[in-house]
Amino acid sequence: MKKLFSKVVIIMAAVFSLTSCLSDNNEIDTTYYTDTAITSFSLGTLNLTNHTKAKDGVTDSTYTTTFSASSYNFDIDQYAKTINNTDSLPKGTDLKHVLATINTTNSGTVLLVLKSKDNKDSLVYYSSSDSIDFTNPVRVRVYNMIASAYREYTIKVNAHNESENEFSWKATSIDNYTGLESRRFASENGQLFLTGLHDGMTDVFGKDVTSWKKVDKALAKDENVIGTTKKYRYGIIDGKLMRAAINGGEWTEETLDDDASLLPNESVSFIAAPMNNDPSVYNLLVMGNSNGKTVIWSKVEDDGDKTQTWMYYNEDEYQQKRLPYLENMKAVLYGDSIIATGGDFSQVYTSPDWGLTWNKSTLFKLPTDFGSSAAKFDMTVDKDNYIYISRDGASTVWSGRLSQLGWKEDQKTFTKGAARRK
Numbered sequence: 001m002k003k004l005f006s007k008v009v010i011i012m013a014a015v016f017s018l019t020s021c022l023s024d025n026n027e028i029d030t031t032y033y034t035d036t037a038i039t040s041f042s043l044g045t046l047n048l049t050n051h052t053k054a055k056d057g058v059t060d061s062t063y064t065t066t067f068s069a070s071s072y073n074f075d076i077d078q079y080a081k082t083i084n085n086t087d088s089l090p091k092g093t094d095l096k097h098v099l100a101t102i103n104t105t106n107s108g109t110v111l112l113v114l115k116s117k118d119n120k121d122s123l124v125y126y127s128s129s130d131s132i133d134f135t136n137p138v139r140v141r142v143y144n145m146i147a148s149a150y151r152e153y154t155i156k157v158n159a160h161n162e163s164e165n166e167f168s169w170k171a172t173s174i175d176n177y178t179g180l181e182s183r184r185f186a187s188e189n190g191q192l193f194l195t196g197l198h199d200g201m202t203d204v205f206g207k208d209v210t211s212w213k214k215v216d217k218a219l220a221k222d223e224n225v226i227g228t229t230k231k232y233r234y235g236i237i238d239g240k241l242m243r244a245a246i247n248g249g250e251w252t253e254e255t256l257d258d259d260a261s262l263l264p265n266e267s268v269s270f271i272a273a274p275m276n277n278d279p280s281v282y283n284l285l286v287m288g289n290s291n292g293k294t295v296i297w298s299k300v301e302d303d304g305d306k307t308q309t310w311m312y313y314n315e316d317e318y319q320q321k322r323l324p325y326l327e328n329m330k331a332v333l334y335g336d337s338i339i340a341t342g343g344d345f346s347q348v349y350t351s352p353d354w355g356l357t358w359n360k361s362t363l364f365k366l367p368t369d370f371g372s373s374a375a376k377f378d379m380t381v382d383k384d385n386y387i388y389i390s391r392d393g394a395s396t397v398w399s400g401r402l403s404q405l406g407w408k409e410d411q412k413t414f415t416k417g418a419a420r421r422k
Contacts, residue, residue: 036108036144038076038153041083043069044099049092051163069093081153083140088407089159097131098157104142113139113152164404169367174205174212177395185380185388186219192382194390194397195219212397224251227270229282229301234270236263241286241297241310256297258312264288264295269331271338272301285338285355286310287323287331294323296355313355321357323349330379334387335405339364341379344372345391363402370398 046069052061067090074085089095102110110126123141132138134157143150174180174194180203183196194205194212204219205212224235224242233244235251239260242251256263268288275281282301287294296313315322323329326342333339338351340358348364351357370391377391385405390397 035149036104036106036142037078037151038083038102038108038110038140038142039105040101040103041074041076041155042101043072043074043157044101045069046089046098047094048090049094051092076153081151082156083153084156085158089157091160091163093159095134095157095159098134099128099131101128102126102140102142107145108142109147111141111143113141160407162403164402164407165363166403167363167400169370169398169400171367171369171396171398172207172211174395174397175214179393181392182376183390183392184378185390186221187380187382188219190383192380192388193217193219196392207397226268226286227272229272229284230280231303232301234284234286236265236268236286239263239265254299255309256312257309258314262290262295262312263297264290266290267327267329267342269329269340271331271333273333283354287329287340287355289325289327289329293325294329296323298354321359323351323355323358327374328376330377332379332381332387334381335385335402339379339387341366341389342374342377344374345370346372364400367398370394 045066048065048067050063050065052063069089072085072087072089074083076083104110111123112126112132114122114124116122126140134155137154137156139152139154141150141152179198180194180196181198183194186193186195192207193215194207195202197203204215204217206215206217207213222233222235224237225233226236227234228246231246233246234254235242235244237251241254241256241260241263243254244251264287266289268286271285271287273283275283280303284299284301285296286298287296289295297310298313299310300308302308323340326340329340329342331338331340336352338355339348339361340351341348345366348361348366349358350361350364351359364387366389370389371394375391375393377389379387379389381387384401386399386401388397388399
């Protein structure tokens with residue numbers, strides 16, 4: 001891009017004149033189009049600065065790699081004359097040296113509108129082999145074949161300011177805390193509440209910007225219910241796994257593929273997730289503790305298939321990554337993984353395959369100030385993908401959100417599939 005476009009109209013007009021004057025006995029008509037537009041915009045191979053920890057586990061270290069950005073789609077608004085990518089590039093992408101391919105209709109000539117040293121517009125020929133600085137939006141003009149008119153676009157290349165796997169915990173205080181036991185989270189009309197017992201009475205706290213404040217509110221609680229879907233309530237009653245319609249009705253016993261004595265009898269978690277291809281069908285998971293070990297059951301809730309039964313996850317030599325027994329264990333679905341913790345809270349475990357295998361997580365590790373002694377606690381996920389966790393005896397509620405789960409849906413077209421939770 002070293003050739004400045006100082007007299008583009010004169011040069012192109014001259015070329016047009018020469019072409020129109022040249023002829024021979026085999027003259028071929030040449031058609032010149034007066035309209036033009038940018039029809040596609042794509043990126044090539046870009047540099048990426050990665051941040052990691054050095055071998056000591058403390059010192060920050062960086063290294064540079066490259067990646068192909070050709071799969072990131074760019075939307076062209078011909079009315080607003082704007083071009084941008086809805087799925088942002090990864091954090092650390094070098095936007096100062098970007099190779100781009102710009103295609104036009106009717107062989108239009110592309111020029112970049114850059115600022116000169118004296119802050120005046122300067123036109124520079126575009127070349128797909130020359131890098132462009134996209135740290136700020138770039139104006140681009142495409143001239144028609146005879147340079148009689150042009151369309152000017154503004155191109156913005158978006159990149160994330162955070163990586164997809166950033167997570168940190170934040171502590172929020174409970175106002176006028178004087179003790180709260182058997183605490184649990186509850187949601188009503190999209191609002192999250194914390195409840196618990198104090199001097200034999202149930203206290204309810206609502207969250208505002210800076211703290212959890214006591215509110216005068218009663219929240220309904222059916223002690224038999226361990227979880228719900230849109231259609232049904234589920235419970236473990238008298239050692240049996242039961243189901244009832246969401247709006248009431250009689251409890252009926254569910255069918256199990258193993259003995260009911262293997263159902264959890266303490267620290268029970270119920271997880272339900274609608275199928276992507278049919279939201280009326282749910283994947284269900286019931287897990288908890290029984291006789292000093294973790295037990296897990298799963299089922300597909302499908303009214304169109306009455307043969308579905310609850311399947312027990314048997315222990316065998318092939319399951320090398322089972323979830324260990326955790327006193328007061330609690331599990332929640334977070335993104336595409338299940339997260340579980342408990343015991344002395346020294347470990348948080350994640351399962352990417354609906355509870356079949358479990359891994360120790362470094363990403364979701366609880367802060368030291370959370371406490372390291374066994375205690376009853378509750379954990380939940382709200383509609384905005386924040387995890388909340390709070391333990392008996394503590395005057396705080398901890399919360400955090402995985403960065404990629406805070407992005408807009410159209411920002412995750414490609415990055416979601418590439419993300420790894422560790």
